[in-house]
Amino acid sequence: MAGVSAGMLTAMSGVSLGGGAPRGRAGKLALLGGTPVRGKPFSAWPIWRDKDDQPIIEILRSGKWFRGWGDVVRQWEARYAELTGATACLGTMNGTNALLTALHVLDVGVGDEVIVPPYTFVATISVVLMSNALPVFADVDPETFQIDPEDIEKRITPRTRAIIPVHILGGVADMDRVNTVAKKHGLAVIEDACQAHLAQWRGKHVGTLGDLGCFSFQNSKNLPCGEGGAVIGMDSKLMDQCHSFTNCGRPYGSVQGGGGNARLGTNRRMTELQAAILLAQMQYIEDYAKQRTENAAYLTSKIEKIPGISVRKDYPGTTRCAYHLYALRYFADEFGGVPRGRFLEALRREGIEVSGGYGPLNKEGIIAGTLASKSFQRAFSKERLDAYHRDNECPANDRLCEQAVWLPQYLLLGSKADMDDIAEAFWKVYENRTLLA
Numbered sequence: 001m002a003g004v005s006a007g008m009l010t011a012m013s014g015v016s017l018g019g020g021a022p023r024g025r026a027g028k029l030a031l032l033g034g035t036p037v038r039g040k041p042f043s044a045w046p047i048w049r050d051k052d053d054q055p056i057i058e059i060l061r062s063g064k065w066f067r068g069w070g071d072v073v074r075q076w077e078a079r080y081a082e083l084t085g086a087t088a089c090l091g092t093m094n095g096t097n098a099l100l101t102a103l104h105v106l107d108v109g110v111g112d113e114v115i116v117p118p119y120t121f122v123a124t125i126s127v128v129l130m131s132n133a134l135p136v137f138a139d140v141d142p143e144t145f146q147i148d149p150e151d152i153e154k155r156i157t158p159r160t161r162a163i164i165p166v167h168i169l170g171g172v173a174d175m176d177r178v179n180t181v182a183k184k185h186g187l188a189v190i191e192d193a194c195q196a197h198l199a200q201w202r203g204k205h206v207g208t209l210g211d212l213g214c215f216s217f218q219n220s221k222n223l224p225c226g227e228g229g230a231v232i233g234m235d236s237k238l239m240d241q242c243h244s245f246t247n248c249g250r251p252y253g254s255v256q257g258g259g260g261n262a263r264l265g266t267n268r269r270m271t272e273l274q275a276a277i278l279l280a281q282m283q284y285i286e287d288y289a290k291q292r293t294e295n296a297a298y299l300t301s302k303i304e305k306i307p308g309i310s311v312r313k314d315y316p317g318t319t320r321c322a323y324h325l326y327a328l329r330y331f332a333d334e335f336g337g338v339p340r341g342r343f344l345e346a347l348r349r350e351g352i353e354v355s356g357g358y359g360p361l362n363k364e365g366i367i368a369g370t371l372a373s374k375s376f377q378r379a380f381s382k383e384r385l386d387a388y389h390r391d392n393e394c395p396a397n398d399r400l401c402e403q404a405v406w407l408p409q410y411l412l413l414g415s416k417a418d419m420d421d422i423a424e425a426f427w428k429v430y431e432n433r434t435l436l437a
């Protein structure tokens with residue numbers, strides 16, 4: 001097995017991994033010199049089994065590392081399409097390029113506007129900016145951390161061409177309402193499912209509910225291969241366009257014609273080695289997903305009664321959550337006024353890996369910087385850009401970014417006793433709150 005080692009975890013958390021000293025809610029906080037609740041690391045991630053080495057070695061020795069010379073990417077695409085119920089799947093070099101591909105084939109480009117949530121990884125908006133289009137933020141629903149469907153329609157202008165609902169943290173955006181608004185206004189829907197492998201909405205896999213769906217297989221993801229991505233979809237002609245576009249515009253399926261170059265294209269191909277790692281990882285994806293779901297429910301039952309803790313909820317339409325991150329909101333005023341940073345530090349010192357998650361993306365300097373560029377000045381009027389800056393407010397997201405607490409998915413890959421440790425650390429910090437404020 002390989003992955004995050006106990007030593008790395010210790011270094012990351014700053015915890016001295018001792019043991020044996022008295023533990024429990026009433027004990028002295030590790031931050032104040034007591035013994036940490038957790039004396040050993042959680043699961044490693046990613047998890048690699050030596051028995052899965054052989055196919056990788058065979059590819060290395062064959063010299064067929066590029067998809068054009070081998071068959072492993074194609075096999076993996078067929079498997080992922082089958083798993084998700086998609087008509088087709090295309091492997092790409094990473095999730096960012098999957099999103100760029102989707103935007104391109106749906107003809108979202110210069111002068112267009114795309115509705116996005118502010119509570120996401122920067123790639124969701126950088127791909128829009130890279131396409132010389134304007135990312136227009138709709139606020140978040142603080143209960144679910146997903147894009148607020150109520151706010152989407154208010155942000156639509158005559159230039160809006162698409163919506164990118166992000167299934168953030170492995171939860172699912174309200175796809176009924178996203179698709180209803182999209183249909184009403186004739187907008188494309190690109191699902192950013194980069195964090196939501198196996199998540200489902202009303203029994204259907206995310207990525208198959210809009211026009212195209214994009215995934216990431218970066219190292220930390222629930223299905224990892226270091227770097228990797230995919231576009232999936234139900235429309236085979238659109239998927240043929242994606243295949244051709246990412247393979248230098250060569251003919252593919254219904255995309256024919258030209259002297260070897262059927263359309264404009266680029267190279268965003270997945271390699272055979274990436275696909276081989278994914279094929280190996282796919283053997284365990286269901287088991288890990290079930291374990292995360294069970295442990296998340298158990299952990300919630302153990303911590304939901306702590307004042308000031310509100311665990312992230314899913315919409316009723318979410319029939320499966322991917323738990324890429326287990327998240328909650330922390331309300332300092334119900335926790336003796338202990339600032340979130342101090343609460344997080346206390347948990348880390350108890351041996352629990354936690355973070356505060358995203359900052360407000362709509363306030364990132366890259367937006368103002370990019371909008372000041374020559375391309376944007378040419379593509380948008382001064383009035384539109386001024387109005388954009390004026391209206392670029394997402395107050396619910398601002399609050400969420402100050403309250404969120406994340407636990408990474410691999411913490412959920414342990415036993416019930418591991419979940420008990422996490423819960424015990426939360427309670428211990430709560431019960432010692434007056435010493436932290």
Ligand SMILES: Cc1ncc(COP(=O)(O)O)c(C=O)c1O
Nearest residue numbers: 094095096121123124194216218
């Ligand atoms: C929500 C979201 N979108 C897009 C991406 C981009 O994926 P990649 O890192 O594979 O390019 C990520 C990856 O972290 C992500 O979390």
